[in-house]
Every structure is written in structure tokens, then in C-alpha cells.
Amino acid sequence: MGKTIAEKIFDSHLVDNPSGDINVIRLDAVFCHEITTPVAINDLVARGKDRVFDPDKIKVVIDHVTPAKDSKTAMQGKILREWAKRNNIRDFFDIGRNGVCHAIFPEKGFVRPGYTLIMGDSHTCTHGAFGAFAAGVGTTDLEVGILKGVCAFHYPLTIKINISGQISEGVYAKDVILSIIGRLGVNGSTNKVIEFTGSVVNAMSMEARMTLCNMAVEAGATCGICKPDMTTVEYLWEFIKDEYATKEAALESFVKFSPDHDAIYDDVIEHDVSRLEPQVTFGYKPDHVKPVRDMEGIKVDQVYIGSCTNGRIEDLRVAADVLNGEKISDFVRGILSPATPKVYNQALEEGILKTFMDAGFCVTNPTCGACLGMSNGVLAEGEICASTTNRNFNGRMGKGGMVHLMSPATAAATAITGYITNSRLYKRQEMQGGAK
Amino acid sequence: MTNFSGKVLFLDRSDINTDEIIPAKYLTEISKKALKPYLLEDIKLEGFAPHKDIKGKSIIVTRANFGCGSSREHAPWALEANGINLVIAESFARIFKQNMFNCGMPAVELPVETIDHLFLNFAGKETLIETDFEKNLFIIKADKLKEEIPFSISDFDRALILAGGWVEYADLKY
The missing domain is CATH 3.30.499.10 (Aconitase, domain 3)
Incomplete structure (x- = not known):
């Protein structure tokens, strides 16, 4: 039986199946920012569990309020900084080197096809643009991610959205995703993964794919995913060139995370954007x-x-x-x-x-x-x-x-x-x- | 374990998001208690007066897609800080539901017909819900009305509640 991208990623990361369709999966990365992480840190300290599963797999940024605007936000930064230091977390992006988490982490090459990652931020679904399973979680899930490098999810059902047609001038990925959310509704894909596919997605840059996947959560989705292709390889090349002899070799390795032709989807939606106009809420x-x-x-x-x-x-x-x-x-x-x-x-x-x-x-x-x-x-x-x-x-x-x-x-x-x-x-x- | 019983707050709207449950400007707080006065401060809901209506309530009954939007666990914490530790809805957003169980608080889904029935017969009255976790039963009372409504939660969610949350469960097991 064929598999979707998300199913392939889950099956290659399974740690435990405690009950029903609950899968505890191994994480390749845990991303952190200063709004949801300090509370997790304080709780871990209070429980006597001030540890991290792997300092090299935890990436940290201060991005929500920077520079700090008052004593409280300054304290959030301070808690995060001190925690990163005492736990030897090297990838820490502070003022002057910091940017919006879902823009800076891909830019640093921290996301790869087939990865699993979580963050205490609902727009973590953005990173699915690289063919990864990336999900926003709450503080407790984040704590367990930091501590043990695992997270529990329902085994993913996938909605495939085939985006086709000729996109008009003045219409962008944002208009496409707004039109899709308008169609699905804000809970149209709750507990499901959306696989964005089709000629329009294939022609999109990584930036445009990130815009698309970023708003998957606005339709309730756990993650938006695009299959990795040469565009993905080109974007990541500067970070992976030592790992692969050629770009073709990298692509060959990444296409393991392409969906199978006979993959089973929860739903398949045809979304023709030929007549799509610019959209607004x-x-x-x-x-x-x-x-x-x-x-x-x-x-x-x-x-x-x-x-x-x-x-x-x-x-x-x-x-x-x-x-x-x-x-x-x-x-x-x-x-x-x-x-x-x-x-x-x-x-x-x-x-x-x-x-x-x-x-x-x-x-x-x-x-x-x-x-x-x-x-x-x-x-x-x-x-x-x-x-x-x-x-x-x-x-x-x-x-x-x-x-x-x-x-x-x-x-x-x-x-x-x-x-x-x-x-x-x-x-x-x-x-x-x-x-x- | 809390007994997840008490007076009910009815919120008659779908898609209540976590910005409404606790606005972002309070996310700079680093203790749960500090969130108490701000619960549902910005909610768009006719006739709802947060401070007056929340006081003394332990359970929320609401419609579809409760807790959508931002992943902030401050949303269940703000409920907890106000003594609310059970939410019953037609459906939940994924992250919110997981956050509730991770904190050791149930988020229970009931069929739309049952939720409609609860709003029709109990909203506007002083309603009490008792939760029987052994029998998976809600006992709902108002005036002379008394009803029993069965519910189900997954074994994993039940295990999280019994363990006192996901951190203790995971640290022991993985």
C-alpha cells in the first residue's frame, strides 16, 4: 500500500505506539522562541529536569518582542539566554542576528526533507515546505521535546490539494492559500496534514511554498507539506554540498519522501487557480x-x-x-x-x-x-x-x-x-x- | 486528580480562538496565576461579561473548533487559573486539545446533536456537571432537570490525566 509524505516520515521516526493511532515520534529538531519557551524552562527547572535531549538539535531565537520593550519581555529573553548557555545550545540568535523564527531557521539550513520538528508556535507548519513534518505544539509538548526529543501525534491523515492552472499576473502564493482557506474553512483540515501538489506548486520558489504552508494551520491543519524537488535542493545546496557529490544525488536521496502514486488520501481536492483574483479577508x-x-x-x-x-x-x-x-x-x-x-x-x-x-x-x-x-x-x-x-x-x-x-x-x-x-x-x- | 465537576459556563459560538481566550499582550507573563484576570477578555460574544460570568464556573460547554489559532498553552493555563479544568465542545483545534490533556485537564468532544441539546435545555440556567471517569459519564443538572450523557476519551488521553500530564509520562517512559 502506498504512503503519503507524512506517513513515510512518521514510519521512519516511530518510537512508540502507546494506544490507538497515537504515534510517539523521534524529533530531528526542536525550535524555540522567547514567548513559549521560558515557561517550559521554568517548569523543567521546577521539576528538577533542567536537561536537553541534544543541544545541537535545539535551535533558539528571540523574535516576538525584540529589542525587549519592557522588564517582562527582557526577563523572557534573559531566561532563554541563560538556559541556552548552561545547556550548551550553540544555535542561538539574539538581537542583531535574530529574525522571525519561520524565516530564519530555513535560511540557516536547519530544515531538511524528511525531518520531524516541533516548536511552541502554531505557524511551525511553514517548514513543511521542505518536505518535512513540522508542527506547532503547546508548552508541555515543547518541554517533552526539549527533554526527550519525542512528541506524540495522531497518525496523520492527509488531504491532497492539487493546485493547477495558469496563475494570473498580480496573484501570488498568499492569494492561493487564502482562497484555499476560504474553501476549506478554519477547521476544514483539523488533525490532518495538507499535501500541496500540482503544477503551480512545482513552479513555486521555496519562499512561495513557505507562504503556502505557513497558513495551513489557518484551515486547522497540523502541517502543510510540499514534496521535495530540485527547487528544494537548490535552496539547501550551500548547507548540504559536503554531504552529496552532486545536486542530483541530493535529489535522489530526498525523493524517498515523495508520496507514492498509490498513496491513500483522506480527501483529494482539485484547486484550479486560472481565474483566481487577488484575495483579501x-x-x-x-x-x-x-x-x-x-x-x-x-x-x-x-x-x-x-x-x-x-x-x-x-x-x-x-x-x-x-x-x-x-x-x-x-x-x-x-x-x-x-x-x-x-x-x-x-x-x-x-x-x-x-x-x-x-x-x-x-x-x-x-x-x-x-x-x-x-x-x-x-x-x-x-x-x-x-x-x-x-x-x-x-x-x-x-x-x-x-x-x-x-x-x-x-x-x-x-x-x-x-x-x-x-x-x-x-x-x-x-x-x-x-x-x- | 481533580473531580472535574462544578458549575457550567456556556459559550454559544464556534471558532473561539486562543487570542480571545488570552490576548497576546499577556504572553509576557511567566506564571499561570498572573493570567487569571484576563481570561476571555477580548471574546466577541453577545451578552457575555467575562468577570461576572466566569466567576465560580469550573466547566465550559461550547461549540465547534474551540481553541483554534495560536499554540499558546497560556489558554488552558488561563482556564486553570480561573478554576476551569474541563471543556466540553463539539470539536477542538488540535494543539489546544493536546495542551489540555498535556496539562492533565480533559477536553471532551460530544456529537453536535448533544451539544445543541445542552444549549437548548441548559444554557441560561444554573447548570452543574458531575464527571464520572469510571463510567465515562457526565451527570448534568439544572432546576429539576437531570440527565446522564456518556462520553469517550482515548486510552492515551486517560493515561495522561492519570499520570498528571505528558512530562511525567514521557520522562518515565522514553
């Missing part, structure tokens, strides 16, 4: 999705470009291309947060930061801050934000604030006009010399 749930066309004219107070969903170099390039010498609206606060120092540097070298700054954007350091209303761009009551992030929950970016999720292109066009705007339409008007 309208309510307080990520499945409240509409075409931008239906939402045009809604005035915004803030535009935020960044996050683990859309703060990578490709996203910044797309947004800068739309800004293209324009100024943002007088009544809009534009905030750009490049997701990592590498992205920041690239954007600097490519002149992208200048484009943003000339347009009137504030460029912040890499941080999760505003996305969850913790720092660097919290909304006031009644304010509206056009955002490239992943959650539009009530109060997410600040109590009483409204968040409209969209692609970096749509966000940039919206920043210029001050109203939710289709980037394609904006470009067309510009070409015709029309009004903005």
Missing part, C-alpha cells in the same frame, strides 16, 4: 475571504508588510515593484519589517529599503511584533490595518482593531491609495495615466 476569521475587487474602497490606517507569512525577500521585491517611486497616502502609516537580517541586507543592497523609505514607510528590525499586537505597530481601537500576516482574529493586532489579510502586492497598492486596492488595477491605471 473581510471578517475576524481567516476563512472570511473575498476577491480584492469586492473590498475596494475600504479605508485603512496602517499597512504592515512582514511576518513569517510574507516578510521574505521575494515579498519585499514584489511590494517594492508596486511602490515603484510612488508615495504612500498621507493618512496611512506604512510599516515594513524584513523577516531576517539576511532579508534586510539583501533589500538594502537591492535598493528595496530605499524604495520603501522614499515612499514613506518606516522600516523596523526583523520581529514578529505587530502581527500579534505585541510591539512595533499595535493598532488603536477602531483602526484598520492592511496586513501581509496570517491572522485577522478580533484583537489580534490590538484590541478593537480590524485586520485585512492580503498579499504584499495588494498591501503596497493599498498603502499608496489608502484604500484596499488591487495592485493589478493600480498598475493599469498608472499605465493609462489615470487617477490613483
Whole structure:
């Protein structure tokens, strides 16, 4: 009987089957940040279990509130720093070298096809873009991961989403995943893995695949997974070139984690994106999705470009291309947060930061801050934000604030006009010399 | 082991997310107790007054996909800090459900018809639930009403509750 990607990974990592379909699996990596880990550390210390299963498999970053904004966040950083030091954890990314976890860890080559990894962060599903099983967990699961290098999951059921068709200009991975969440609903794939496949996914860069997998959890999924291919090998090559003679050899090793032709899926969904338009959310749930066309004219107070969903170099390039010498609206606060120092540097070298700054954007350091209303761009009551992030929950970016999720292109066009705007339409008007 | 019995708080909405259960701005707290005053502070639910309605309650009965969104275990901790240690729902988001059992607190799913029935007959009344873990039975009482509703949880989830959570279970076993 054929297997899905997730089944192959589970079967190669099984430690125990304590009951029913519960599989305790061995972990290849445990990722940590300063919001959910300090509580785990304190609990481990209180239990007299201040140990780690393997310091080289634990990767740590301070990303949610950085630089620290007050004594409490400073203490979270301090607990994490001291713990990493006393447990000999070498991969620790502190201020100046830190970035949004789900952007920086792939960039450092910490994720490989066939890996299993957890983090105390729901968007850990992002790393499935590499053909890995990556799942967000709570603090107790994180504690056990740190201590024993194992985690318990239900044996994965997989939904296959075959994304096909010709994607239109001005439509991006963000629009694709918003349309999928709109279709599945916020609990449409709870306790399941989504395997993203098809010609559109095959043609996507790793950055775009990460955007896709990042929001799998917004449809309830444990993980989003893309099968590893030459694009995966190319992205990882600088980290694996000593392990494989050629890229082809690496690919040959990675394709063990491709799904079998006769794999059994819980559901198979055909998702044709040929007629897909840019998408935007309208309510307080990520499945409240509409075409931008239906939402045009809604005035915004803030535009935020960044996050683990859309703060990578490709996203910044797309947004800068739309800004293209324009100024943002007088009544809009534009905030750009490049997701990592590498992205920041690239954007600097490519002149992208200048484009943003000339347009009137504030460029912040890499941080999760505003996305969850913790720092660097919290909304006031009644304010509206056009955002490239992943959650539009009530109060997410600040109590009483409204968040409209969209692609970096749509966000940039919206920043210029001050109203939710289709980037394609904006470009067309510009070409015709029309009004903005 | 707690007896998982007490007064019921009915939350008549689906997709209540963990940002609503405990907003992100309180995630800088490093003790569970500190979360107590903020439980369900930002929830969008007509007629619900957090401080008044939460007081004295030990059990939540709610609809589908409870606990979706952020993985924060602060959500079950905020419940625990308020004396709520059992949630009964039509369904849960995966991470929230796992977090509950990992903390040694049950998150129990009942069929949609049963949840509808509970809201129809018990919501708005002072309702008590007693949990019988031997017989896998909820005994639900309000005014003169008294009903018994069976439930099931997996052997693994039961083992976690008996062990006092996943850390002790795993450290012993793996």
C-alpha cells in the first residue's frame, strides 16, 4: 500500500505506539522562541529536569518582542539566554542576528526533507515546505521535546490539494492559500496534514511554498507539506554540498519522501487557480475571504508588510515593484519589517529599503511584533490595518482593531491609495495615466 | 486528580480562538496565576461579561473548533487559573486539545446533536456537571432537570490525566 509524505516520515521516526493511532515520534529538531519557551524552562527547572535531549538539535531565537520593550519581555529573553548557555545550545540568535523564527531557521539550513520538528508556535507548519513534518505544539509538548526529543501525534491523515492552472499576473502564493482557506474553512483540515501538489506548486520558489504552508494551520491543519524537488535542493545546496557529490544525488536521496502514486488520501481536492483574483479577508476569521475587487474602497490606517507569512525577500521585491517611486497616502502609516537580517541586507543592497523609505514607510528590525499586537505597530481601537500576516482574529493586532489579510502586492497598492486596492488595477491605471 | 465537576459556563459560538481566550499582550507573563484576570477578555460574544460570568464556573460547554489559532498553552493555563479544568465542545483545534490533556485537564468532544441539546435545555440556567471517569459519564443538572450523557476519551488521553500530564509520562517512559 502506498504512503503519503507524512506517513513515510512518521514510519521512519516511530518510537512508540502507546494506544490507538497515537504515534510517539523521534524529533530531528526542536525550535524555540522567547514567548513559549521560558515557561517550559521554568517548569523543567521546577521539576528538577533542567536537561536537553541534544543541544545541537535545539535551535533558539528571540523574535516576538525584540529589542525587549519592557522588564517582562527582557526577563523572557534573559531566561532563554541563560538556559541556552548552561545547556550548551550553540544555535542561538539574539538581537542583531535574530529574525522571525519561520524565516530564519530555513535560511540557516536547519530544515531538511524528511525531518520531524516541533516548536511552541502554531505557524511551525511553514517548514513543511521542505518536505518535512513540522508542527506547532503547546508548552508541555515543547518541554517533552526539549527533554526527550519525542512528541506524540495522531497518525496523520492527509488531504491532497492539487493546485493547477495558469496563475494570473498580480496573484501570488498568499492569494492561493487564502482562497484555499476560504474553501476549506478554519477547521476544514483539523488533525490532518495538507499535501500541496500540482503544477503551480512545482513552479513555486521555496519562499512561495513557505507562504503556502505557513497558513495551513489557518484551515486547522497540523502541517502543510510540499514534496521535495530540485527547487528544494537548490535552496539547501550551500548547507548540504559536503554531504552529496552532486545536486542530483541530493535529489535522489530526498525523493524517498515523495508520496507514492498509490498513496491513500483522506480527501483529494482539485484547486484550479486560472481565474483566481487577488484575495483579501473581510471578517475576524481567516476563512472570511473575498476577491480584492469586492473590498475596494475600504479605508485603512496602517499597512504592515512582514511576518513569517510574507516578510521574505521575494515579498519585499514584489511590494517594492508596486511602490515603484510612488508615495504612500498621507493618512496611512506604512510599516515594513524584513523577516531576517539576511532579508534586510539583501533589500538594502537591492535598493528595496530605499524604495520603501522614499515612499514613506518606516522600516523596523526583523520581529514578529505587530502581527500579534505585541510591539512595533499595535493598532488603536477602531483602526484598520492592511496586513501581509496570517491572522485577522478580533484583537489580534490590538484590541478593537480590524485586520485585512492580503498579499504584499495588494498591501503596497493599498498603502499608496489608502484604500484596499488591487495592485493589478493600480498598475493599469498608472499605465493609462489615470487617477490613483 | 481533580473531580472535574462544578458549575457550567456556556459559550454559544464556534471558532473561539486562543487570542480571545488570552490576548497576546499577556504572553509576557511567566506564571499561570498572573493570567487569571484576563481570561476571555477580548471574546466577541453577545451578552457575555467575562468577570461576572466566569466567576465560580469550573466547566465550559461550547461549540465547534474551540481553541483554534495560536499554540499558546497560556489558554488552558488561563482556564486553570480561573478554576476551569474541563471543556466540553463539539470539536477542538488540535494543539489546544493536546495542551489540555498535556496539562492533565480533559477536553471532551460530544456529537453536535448533544451539544445543541445542552444549549437548548441548559444554557441560561444554573447548570452543574458531575464527571464520572469510571463510567465515562457526565451527570448534568439544572432546576429539576437531570440527565446522564456518556462520553469517550482515548486510552492515551486517560493515561495522561492519570499520570498528571505528558512530562511525567514521557520522562518515565522514553
